Amino acid sequence: MDEKQRNSRAVRRAVALAATAVVAVTTGCTAQASGAGAGPAVTAGGVTKPAAPAFEAADAPSAEPSPDATPTKAPPKEPAAAPAPSRTEVPEPRPETEPPAPRTLMASGSGGDQVRELQARxxxxAHFNRTPTGHYGPxxxxxxxxxxxxxxxxxxxxxxxxxxxxLLGMTREPTRAELRPPAADxxxxxxxxxxKGRVLCISKTSRTLSWMVxxxxxxxxDVRFGSQYTPTREGTFEVYWKSRHHVSTLYDSPMPYALFFSGGQAVHYSSDFAARGYSGASxxxxxxxxxxxxxxxFAQVRDGDKVVVHW
Structure with missing residues (x-):
């Protein structure tokens, strides 16, 4: 190949390379950057740099707002409500349960075996110095x-x-002799x-009546007598009248189981004596x-039985 032909081939090759470069610039058919959607490469100063991804221009927010856009303000936030102060629940005081009031068992005028036990105890x-009688008096x-x-x-x-x-906690259960001592006691x-004979023997000294046969x-x-202004007569008498449900015509007071022995004086039951004891008088x-x-x-005594009132 002569010199002329070699120069002509070189010129054609150079033209072909230049055309290839132009096509490459106009079509962007270069290798894509890593990742889909990369833009065409840009050649500057002989160095080919990949263009920015195509989606950035559309998706990236603009640095400045549009002049026609009306700025939107976020609604002011309401201040958070202050937490309610913690309350310590104070239980309401419960009313104290009062112990039940003591119940009365025996009182003046009561009678029976429980009273006798009370007296014996x-x-x-050493709070009771008499023989138990079963009668709750003064x-x-x-x-x-x-x-x-x-x-x-x-x-x-x-x-x-x-x-x-x-009292129960301090004493023992009374014996039969303590509850009912012998009659002669x-x-x-x-x-x-x-x-001799059938006699109501009445002693003012011991304040007792003994039925003797x-x-x-x-x-x-136990017996009590008249006051100093209305004394009970002393001496020997006889029962002359028995009156089971007698009522005094002078005082309009009951005289149950009356055994009359001297005028208007009689041996009889007295509810006042049972209630007040020796603080009163007949x-x-x-x-x-x-x-x-x-x-x-009353059931045993007969009319004509002797009555002796003595000291």
Whole structure:
């Protein structure tokens, strides 16, 4: 190949290379950058750089807002509500349960075996110095009051559940002899006039009535007499009238189981004696405070039986 042909081929090759470069610039058919959607490469200073991805122009937010756009303001936030102060629940005070009030068991006017036991127990600790009678009168009330005072209890003279429980805790169960001592125990020596026949032997010294048959004591009971202004007569008499449901015509007061022996004076049951004991007095009659005993006596005594009232 001559020189001319070689130059001509070189020129054609150069033209072909230039055309290829132009086509490459206009069509952008270069290797894509890594990642889909990359833009055409840009050649600058002989160095080919990949163009920015095509999606950036459309998707990237503009740096400045459009002049026609109305700026939107976020609604002001309401201040958060302050947390409610913690409350410590204070339970309402519960009313204290008061102990039940003491219940009354025995009081003045009461009678029966429980009263007899009360008297026997009080006698064990030297608060009652008489023979148990089974009748709750002023003497028993005073003994109960004395016991309550010594134990720091209210001095009511009434035996309530508290007083009774305290007494039970300090004493033992009374024996039969303590509850019902022999009849001769409280009785004074009988008057000689009482040793024969059927006699109501009444002693003002021991304040007792002994029902005696041929010198033997059948029963004994506590009695009280008239005051100094209406004294009970002394001497030997006879029962001349029995009246089971008698009522005094002078004083309009009941005289149950009346055994009349001298005028208007009689041996009879007295509810006042049972309630008040020796703090009271009769209008001359011989009062008996044990209703059961006088009822039994009334059934046994006959008209004409002797009555002896002595000191």
């Amino acid at each position: 009080l006698r064990q600790i 003497v028993t009330a005073a003994a109960v009051s004395s016991f309550q005072d010594k134990r720091g209890l209210p001095r009511t003279g009434t035996t309530d559940t508290v007083t009774w429980d305290r 409280p009785v004074a020596k009988p008057d000689p006039r009482c040793m 041929e010198g033997r004591v059948v029963s004994v009971m 209008h001359g009659c011989v009062n008996v405070r044990d209703e059961a005993k006088i009822a039994s006596l």
